[in-house]
Amino acid sequence: MANQTFKIALLGNPNTGKSSVFNQLTGLRQKVGNFPGVTVERKNGAFKLDNNTDILVTDFPGTYSLFPTSLDERIVLNALTNKNDIDYPDAVIYVADVNNLERHSLLLSQLIDLKFPIVLALNMNDIAEKSGLHIDINKLAALYDLPVISVNGRTGDGLNALKNELQKLLQTKKSSFKNFYNLTENEALIAKHIQEKIHVKNEYAALLIAHHVKKISFLNAAQKQELLNLNENYKFNSINNQLDEIMHRYNQFVPIINQTLDKQIAIGNTLTDKIDRIVTHRLLGPIIFFLLMLFIFQAIFTWSSFPMDFIDQQFSNLSFYIQQHFSSNLFTKLVSEGMVPGISGVLVFVPQIFILFLLISILEEVGYMSRAVFMFDKIMQRFGLNGRSIVSLISGGACAIPAIMSTRTISNWKERLITIMVTPLISCSARIPVFAVLIGFVIPRFKVFGFINSQALVFMMLYLIGVMAALFSAFVFKKILKSNEHSFLMLELPAYKMPHWKNVFFNVYDKVKSFVIGAGKIILVVSIVLWFLASFGPSNKIKEAINTATIEASLMQYDATQTELHIASKKLEYSYAGYAGRIIEPIIKPLGFDWKIGIALITSFAAREVFVGTISTLYSIGKDASRQTIQQKLASEKNAAGKPVFTVAVALSLVLFYLFAMQCFSTLATVYRETKTWKWPALQFAYMSTLAYIVSLVVYQILK
């Protein structure tokens, strides 16, 4: 028999333990992507029912009903009303929490009316088991006319029974005979029209299309207009009908549930209440939040420094090894100087991303994140952001890439987009080496008030300026961007629970994997291109430069190392990157930058910290030079007119340029991946560069 593949939809309300069931079913055989055309995360997984039955399961976003209020819910509606949608399922696994069977039955009753073959997976959580909640599963199965299986997402109990039931269901294709909602006369007439016009089989599906004409993506403009006219003709009052329908459904299934369930557990004065008394407290709440964020921030820096150094070291050893053991030709150079540092530049960020997502996933699993959203929603709203944006902004202090990835939890598109656009203004860890070298020029080391290090104070001020710039830009974007999406916050605050480690693991695994594969490819390509630009030049210029440099070195009686450094510096000057630096010089001159700084600005696109390495090469400073050596060397550097290159004005202008400018190709690539269009990264690059240019220009022109 040939292999058969079935599509299964995993559906349920938010906070039902749906993702636990998904992880139990698919294990590592899962893939995160996006739903076609939109940027809502789509999780797919595969498993086998038997040797010739493959199952492809889609974990849909948690949904309260098929009356969508968010992009997430709209996707579910679209996938379930369109037979040609790639996610249209052969059968549905519906996950409901046994404690909340009543409200979790609303969506289920709608799915039953759509006549999908459904198996109901009742998630028995610990609370239910401890309190001895009893449910008559057979009776429920009979009354709903569905197979019902009790499962435990934590332990995986019941998963085999679920799979067996699914297999039976796929053979019989049996849907429930139960009908939870009978259309009103008017609704039935409209539905009939729609069924005929756009060939929808199911009456209830046609009604849903009538309710949400504008949100249905498979209708073309003409069809939409036609259906809107139809609604008009029948004086169809969508929202009132929806409310009546919801009430009608509750009246149908509440009696059923009362017959099968002993008692509903009231949450009463539980642990969650006690925790929230402290955690969401008017004063303590924000303090606890900032301490937690400070801890995350600190953890990203301290815990990651060892693995990052380790990765960095291993890769430079590898480069060295290749240089030593293979003949020096173009290919080995490409590998040792272009590719290996490129891969290293990707992997070196993994520890930070791992730690950030580990801690954020734990906070999310525990139930804390939704409290943070609740507390800060109002403030963030003023800037066009969402309560959840605060997490992304703080993560931006480590690296903008994972920070932008973490905006996926913001369901309002406009708020998410603004968060993405402003996050790179927060000073990330790649800016630190640049600041560290340059601040020495601007600020002499002394004690403020006798105990505060002046340079540390400037560092803090730079962070603060970054935060203010981000909030200011967010405010501007809020005024400019238009959105038809209703912004609301009707947010379930789940009861606190111990994190489910399997979910945390899969979440972190997904994030790290998508970074390494997604952003990694681009960082690697950019590194290779930049290596090429810095290693090659037009025709014979580089050869000439090497010859001249060798002669110069022997005239100056340099030793071997000095000669090598001098040649490297001249090579870079006459490379394509060097020429590019000269080309942009007229543009950056008003900021106080010469063409050598121009070269460093260009090579910084691989990652900002590359600035330090490029400057070191240009000024013939050895690779392992300390910060003090670099600073001394730069301070003594004179231009053609005999004036120092790095004055206070230049250094400050450069610091501010690095603070504001969008000099990170990986971030731009991540923004592209998250927004699905080059429009937003291009705009981001433009506005941040303009901001940087203007600020540096003003500062330099005043100070020079």
Next chain:
Amino acid sequence: MLFGFILNKLNNTQNITQLIIGETATILEFSNGFVACKLMSMGLLSGTSITLVRKSPFGGAYYIKTENHYIGLRTNEAEHVLLMKNS
């Protein structure tokens, strides 16, 4: 205005923003269809008993509790939930 206020007092109705912390009341109806649709989908129906747990630290949001779950709402949504005081 004043008449409406007196009527509210007489009928003993109010909305979520008028509750004091810890106070419990029963949902009477919703004065906005969108808010009604969303909250009813989340399990808040007329007749459901709710308690105001807290207001957000910087204002603008309300944290309420029903028999078996917790929900956070903004002011402009909480206003549309009309309540009957439990006496």
